[in-house]
Amino acid sequence: MTPAAPPSPCTPDGDFRRVGVEIEFAAIAPQAAAELVQSHFGGQIERLGPHRLKVVGTPRGEFTIELDAKYAHPDDALVQKARERGDDEWLHWRLVLHNRTRELIGDAVAGVVPTEIICPPLPWPALGELDALFAALRVQGARDTRDSLLYGFGLHLNPEVPATDAATLLSHLRAYLILADWLREQIDIDITRAMLPHANPFPRDYAMQVLDPDYRPDLDTLIDDYLAANPTRNRELDLCPLFAHLRPDSPHALLHEELVKPRPTFHYRLPNAQLSQPGSATAEWNRWVEVERLAADADLLAQRSADYLAHHRRPSVSRWLDRLREWMKEA
DSSP: OOOOOOSSOBOTTSOBOEEEEEEEEBSSOHHHHHHHHHHHHOOEEEEEETTEEEEEEETTEEEEEEESOGGGSOOHHHHHHHHHTTTOHHHHHHHHHHHHHHHHHHHHHTTTSOEEEEOOOEEGGGTHHHHHHHHHHHHTTOBOGGGOTTOOOBEEEEEBOSOOSHHHHHHHHHHHHHHHHHHHHHHTOOHHHHHSSTTBOOOHHHHHHHHSTTOOOOHHHHHHHHHHHOOSSOBSEEOHHHHHHHOTTOOOGGGGSTTOOOOSBOEEOOOBOOTTSTTHHHHHHHHHHHHHHHHHOHHHHHHHHHHHHHHHTSOHHHHHHHHHHHHHHHO
C-alpha cells in the first residue's frame, strides 16, 4: 500500500512533513520487540530499565520500546535525585529497593498491559517501513486489539501540522469533526476500545460551536475554547500536545501534565492496533489524509459544515427516522 500525499506534503522549509507512530500490542516483551526494531532499522539497543529500552543510532532516529504502565518503570525524579546526591547511602539503597519494586510490578503486569513502540517521526512517504516492522511483529506472535476482548490497543498517528496559524488549525479541526463518524465506521472501532475512555468523541455542543460559520477565533481563543470543552487528553483527536507546544506558558494545568508531550503535531488516537491488517500504518495515514483534503477545500468544508449543522439542529425524532429509512434501504 502506498501512502497518500496530503494537500500540504512539505514543511515551509521544503522537507516532507513527518509522522510519528505509536503502536500497542501484547505477547511480545519489550526486549524481543527492541530486537525486532533493531533487525529492521539497525542501531544499538540501550536498556533504560527492566521494561524500557531504546534503539538508538538508526538512520530514522530513536525508537522507544516499553511496557505501557507508569509504575513498571523507575521514577525519573528519584533517579535524578540519587545521581545528584551520589554520596547519600540511604538514598542509594532507597533507589535500589525502588527499582526492584518497579521491576516486579512490570513482571506482574506484563501479560496484561501492552508493550508499546514509540517510533521516531518519519517522512510520510516512508510509512511503509513501519508496515514491514508491524508485519514482523505479527509473525513473531504479537497480538493486536482484535485478538481478545481484554485488549483495547491503539495505533496513534502524530502528523506534523502543515502550519500553526489559527485558520489552518481551525479548518483541520472542523474537517475532523465532520468526518469523525465516517472514520469510526471505516476503522470499525474495537468494542473494548469503544468502551474505554482513551479516544472519546468530541461533545456535540462543542462540534456545533466550532462548525458555526461565525466562529472565527484567534489562536488563544481557539486554545481556550478547546480546553474549556475538552478538559482531558482522552479525545479521538487530542490537541493538547500541539497547544502545549504553541503556548508553553499557558496557565492551564492540563497542558503541563506529565503525559502531555509538547510537539507540533495532531495527536490522532482513534485507530485500532491491527497488526493482522496488512499495511496498517499506511492505511490509517491514508484515512487521515481525507481529513486534510477536506480541510484544504474551503468551499467544500463550508458546505459540509452547513450540512452538519442543519442535520444536528433537526429534532432527534426526525434524525432517528432518517436513520431507520437508511437501515430499511440497506435491508
